[in-house]
Amino acid sequence: MSGYAAPRLEKVRIGFIGLGNRGPSHLKHASKIQNAEIKALCDLRPEKANAARDLIKDTNNSPVIYSGKEDAWKKLCEQKDIDLIYIATPWELHTPMALYAMEQGKHVAIEVPAAVTIDQCWQLVKTSERTKKHCVILENCCYDFFELLTLNMARQGFFGDILHVEGGYIHDLLKGNFSKEKYYDMWRLKENFRNGNLYPAHGLGPVAQVLNINRGDKMDYLVSMSGNDFSMAPMAKDLASKDDFYKPYENKKFRGNMNTTVIRTSKGRTIMLQHDVSSPNVYSRIYKVSGVKGSVLKYPLPGKISLGDNWMSQAEYDATAEKYQPTIVKKIGEVAKELGGHGGMDFLMNWRLIDCLLNGLPVDMDVYDAAAWSAIGPLTEKSVANRSQSIDVPDFTQGAWKTNEPVDIYLKSGGNTKVNV
Numbered sequence: 202m203s204g205y206a207a208p209r210l211e212k213v214r215i216g217f218i219g220l221g222n223r224g225p226s227h228l229k230h231a232s233k234i235q236n237a238e239i240k241a242l243c244d245l246r247p248e249k250a251n252a253a254r255d256l257i258k259d260t261n262n263s264p265v266i267y268s269g270k271e272d273a274w275k276k277l278c279e280q281k282d283i284d285l286i287y288i289a290t291p292w293e294l295h296t297p298m299a300l301y302a303m304e305q306g307k308h309v310a311i312e313v314p315a316a317v318t319i320d321q322c323w324q325l326v327k328t329s330e331r332t333k334k335h336c337v338i339l340e341n342c343c344y345d346f347f348e349l350l351t352l353n354m355a356r357q358g359f360f361g362d363i364l365h366v367e368g369g370y371i372h373d374l375l376k377g378n379f380s381k382e383k384y385y386d387m388w389r390l391k392e393n394f395r396n397g398n399l400y401p402a403h404g405l406g407p408v409a410q411v412l413n414i415n416r417g418d419k420m421d422y423l424v425s426m427s428g429n430d431f432s433m434a435p436m437a438k439d440l441a442s443k444d445d446f447y448k449p450y451e452n453k454k455f456r457g458n459m460n461t462t463v464i465r466t467s468k469g470r471t472i473m474l475q476h477d478v479s480s481p482n483v484y485s486r487i488y489k490v491s492g493v494k495g496s497v498l499k500y501p502l503p504g505k506i507s508l509g510d511n512w513m514s515q516a517e518y519d520a521t522a523e524k525y526q527p528t529i530v531k532k533i534g535e536v537a538k539e540l541g542g543h544g545g546m547d548f549l550m551n552w553r554l555i556d557c558l559l560n561g562l563p564v565d566m567d568v569y570d571a572a573a574w575s576a577i578g579p580l581t582e583k584s585v586a587n588r589s590q591s592i593d594v595p596d597f598t599q600g601a602w603k604t605n606e607p608v609d610i611y612l613k614s615g616g617n618t619k620v621n622v
């Protein structure tokens with residue numbers, strides 16, 4: 202499925218499953234893209250499905266609504282006039298929903314992580330290969346502006362051979378995870394009973410593209426270490442002492458605050474990933490790229506570029522950014538900023554996916570990326586549980602990484618999908 206192009210579609214007819222915090226953002230974007238039609242909406246909670254319908258009431262879409270039952274989403278997958286299904290539900294539902302959707306002949310676009318076990322990663326790969334349906338991981342951070350710029354620079358050899366990269370997800374979600382309202386049925390708090398890097402893709406996706414992981418290189422093995430939990434159990438105890446609602450969490454063991462993972466690739470490069478969603482840090486995805494000629498670092502903001510041991514001056518940076526501005530940003534960057542979604546990167550991702558399907562092009566983030574980037578979760582759990590023992594990363598491409606072509610970042614074809622602004 203790497204480089205695989207499904208037959209081009211006249212219209213991309215879309216169904217959405219999961220319309221809590223995240224789903225409606227994709228829905229709003231899709232409603233702005235020409236030749237994308239919204240055919241169905243599903244959320245277990247009727248009020249969420251109805252609120253999503255209201256969001257697009259001024260458009261030409263009149264989606265079928267599925268709601269009220271745990272398995273109502275299966276009916277959406279079975280609906281005949283749908284080509285693509287977005288899945289933005291709690292993590293443990295991602296793979297079962299994606300598998301069923303592909304079996305019904307639908308392409309799928311899954312929120313991160315696409316899977317929570319290695320077995321699920323393989324099921325996604327095998328099902329996508331057999332059904333010839335795209336299984337896309339919705340890693341929006343691959344489309345952030347600095348990441349796109351520096352990916353283009355890396356491709357053109359600006360940094361020379363890349364030898365080391367870093368990424369992370371350092372975001373204070375402590376209060377949000379314990380909020381009664383923020384996530385459906387406290388699903389995100391419960392995920393923190395696992396110990397490892399639970400949310401690797403935001404940090405890993407962009408640097409994996411710089412290294413051409415699955416397309417010229419692959420992740421070989423990793424070691425992962427977590428410290429203790431200093432925040433979640435104390436918070437659970439404190440809340441439970443005041444409110445019985447929190448009693449089930451009072452004596453639970455939670456993920457350690459900080460997890461650090463190092464991955465070695467088959468070509469001898471290294472990737473460092475971090476994950477901490479319970480300490481009071483300023484948001485960071487780290488985003489470091491180190492080559493033999495130069496390097497970049499994005500966090501703290503703003504992103505910086507160097508060709509030695511000093512960051513570029515603003516004037517040098519501006520000239521470099523102008524020279525290496527990637528095609529997608531030139532074409533649609535301003536519109537994306539206007540329509541928003543984490544500063545525009547979400548719109549760029551959704552537009553690019555729909556443009557690929559309308560033009561019959563391979564997708565940027567395929568099932569092998571979905572599997573490899575998601576697998577870091579369960580692999581780090583295993584390493585952490587075994588005194589940071591080294592763990593092999595499965596080759597989900599089954600050898601094809603040696604010959605797979607890098608992602609097309611130049612929009613050699615396509616790029617012609619219009620946006621209604």
Ligand SMILES: NC(=O)c1ccc[n+]([C@@H]2O[C@H](COP(=O)([O-])OP(=O)(O)OC[C@H]3O[C@@H](n4cnc5c(N)ncnc54)[C@H](O)[C@@H]3O)[C@@H](O)[C@H]2O)c1
Nearest residue numbers: 219220221222223244245246271289290291312313384385
């Ligand atoms: N890429 C990003 O920047 C980003 C940002 C936020 C969330 N996310 C991801 O999006 C996904 C959803 O997160 P969220 O914050 O929207 O969570 P949420 O709890 O707000 O939304 C999940 C929705 O799924 C619905 N749901 C639960 N069980 C269902 C079922 N059986 N059938 C149909 N619907 C069901 C819930 O009612 C809820 O509305 C997660 O995977 C999360 O990691 C990604």
